[in-house]
Amino acid sequence: MTVNGERYELLVDSRQTLLDALREGLSLYGTKEGCGNGNCGSCTVLLDDKPVDSCLVFALEADGHKVTTVEGLAKDGRLHPVQQSFMEHGSLQCGFCTPGFLVSAKALLDRNPNPTEHEVRLAIAGNLCRCTGYDKIVRAVMDAAAQGRGQRTAG
Ligand code: FES
């Protein structure tokens, strides 16, 4: 499979999850395991540009596909706009859920650079955070979208 632009050949157990293959096989520890059963979104990665819970995907299902993890968001030493915006808006506390939010937000902005607040909330509906409340996260995503359009929101 191709992960963050690099091709990898991995020997996996037939029941190994994509989450475990990324963390244990490739040492990509940015993707977190929260619930392990599809409820929390901490393990969100992009599979062919679509967000999936990697704890619910077998590693074998990613064979021949493109995977993007949170480690693949920054480019050429520069944070992705949603990463920058999360920092500026104080949108993380423990940060455990943050990789999943960032990946879901990136997927949203790639397919819809001009989302409404409702669309942002829908896009991150599968991501749970126990610490921050969601307003700062939503504001960060809206601001990253505005920056992408060359605008900037207040706050
Ligand atoms: S660890 Fe995959 S959804 Fe919670």
Ligand code: FES
């Ligand atoms: S910042 Fe801690 S769970 Fe979201």
